[in-house]
Amino acid sequence: MARKILCVAEKPAIARAVATHLSGGSMQTRSIRGTQFVKNYEFDFNFGGAWGNCSVTMTSVVGHLTGLDFERQYKGWTSCPPGSLFEAPVQEAVDKDKLPIAENIRNQARFSKALFIWTDCDREGEHIGSEVRHQAKSGNARIEVKRAKFSNTERAHVLRAAREPVELDDLQANAVAARIELDLRIGAAFTRLQTLQLQTLVAVLQEKVISYGSCQFPTLGFVVDRYLRVKNFKPEPFWGIKVMLKRDDIKVNFLWRRVHLFDRAAVTMMLERCLAAKQAKVTKVNQKPTSKWRPLPLTTVDLQMMGSRFLRLDSQTIMKVAETLYTKGYISYPRTETDQFDKAIDLKSLVEKQLQDQGWGQYARELLDGKFRTPRWGRHNDKAHPPIHPVCWVSPNQLQANEKKVYEFVVRRFLACCSDDAKGQTSEVEIQYGEEMFHANGLIVLERNYLDVYVYDKWESSQRLPAFQRGELFEPTEANISEGKTTAPNYLTEPELIGLMDANGIGTDATMAEHIAKIKEREYVATHNRGGGRSSVQELIPTRLGVALVEGYDNVVAGLPNSVSLSKPFLRKEMELRMLEICAGTKTRQDVVQESLDMYREVFIHTQRRIDMLKDACRKYLVEEAAS
């Protein structure tokens, strides 16, 4: 009898895709009692080498199998002092709704010679793989464990992954295990402490959960930080010099190289020297080709940022809609950090699928008729998923309003990626007037290219500059002082917040939108509309509670050496660096858990000791300010 091999993917969609490729399309699909999404696919496959021809069962989990929680006697909120959660015993258990999935793996392992793990090739994937291995081994202690290494589900790539398996990376799995334990202990300890302490303080906080999370709080911190900058902003006056020349009926405004200065007397003096010189001299005339680059292949973070900006949907809605489009098979997997299209993907055949569209079919035709360009190559690759792209065409009347918007964006972005940059010509004229330098710029757009399909980018010709000769002298039509003052920054918008989270390593592509939704749900922040109509933008403004928490924690650690406020991304970043050390093998999981717990425990102890500062801040904003 042929040897049996069990393959397990991270999600049903990958199991199906891989099974389809390995089986060449002829496989048996079996459903599993107790679970809706997971299926077992049975087929034969020749793995080559030592394995040879095998009978295969390909199945999947649905993300993580297990969860970590405190032992029973620590679960009640008043069962123990919150601080003891830093040491309280924890246990890992298969989630209730995942029990049939775990059982399926144990059963299948029993008759299998080997387990091939097909989870995503990222850190969480290695951990999920270790959970799968644990189940398989408890069904069959002697099962041999291998890991398939793949970064997309293109056929040849999948076949190679099957024939050249590697080992599971326990270091990465350990790093995730450390993160899971830390998030649980720290989140629960601070959440219980602040909830129990603050609930009884003011009536509006009764019944409320005042959660703390290592991602939630820095996210809140960004919102409060911007809010305070807006609130404390003091406008400052400045002065500049503007020079205008009217030639060929065109008004040319020259901009000052110094832009502006905050000293009126100095600017006046500089202007007088210009006027005294009477004539300005053209020092440089430059015409050169320029281009506006087509966008990079689409990542999740970019989808959320661009989506909030142009589709007027918040990031969580965008992800929900994108997921629906993915499940229906219209677009590729929407959670990806990759902005490089693998060489093996047949992009032209994807363009071809869009030919029938009323809106952009004609544009797709032109790409196939010779205007197609290989997409730009970004700097990110998560080695698990390709950039987000349309998989097939769908008629707009089969989609709901939001689905239509997101699908259209994904398609236009994809076609833009496969297009040429927009081309133009800039002209620059530089003049010296007295001692000061000024310049004027003009732009002519010559070829719109990708702009024709990517309606979200704007690049337009400015007024044409009249002809200038290098070395020529002219007398400006006008030269005078301009006056202005610095303006306050705006409140944070969602795309800006996602950008900040991304830059500071807060959350992942899949969770950033959830963290933002969480701090809204907790009523730490609220959204307001700035402006009206089509140009209105959603702004994030902290509530009184949100400001109070950040100010309270900032006060708790103020003046203490080495203690960083929980509202800053610093502690989370530190944790991330330690996880990388586990992956590199320079630290163990136990070391990192202890070190990070020590770090957070110190803040915890300060918080307990100076809890009045947290309470004072809440009183200040929730009682006094609310009354005034």
Add this chain to the structure above:
DNA sequence: GCAAGGTC
């Protein structure tokens, strides 16, 4: 009633 990370 707590977290963040997978995925449906």
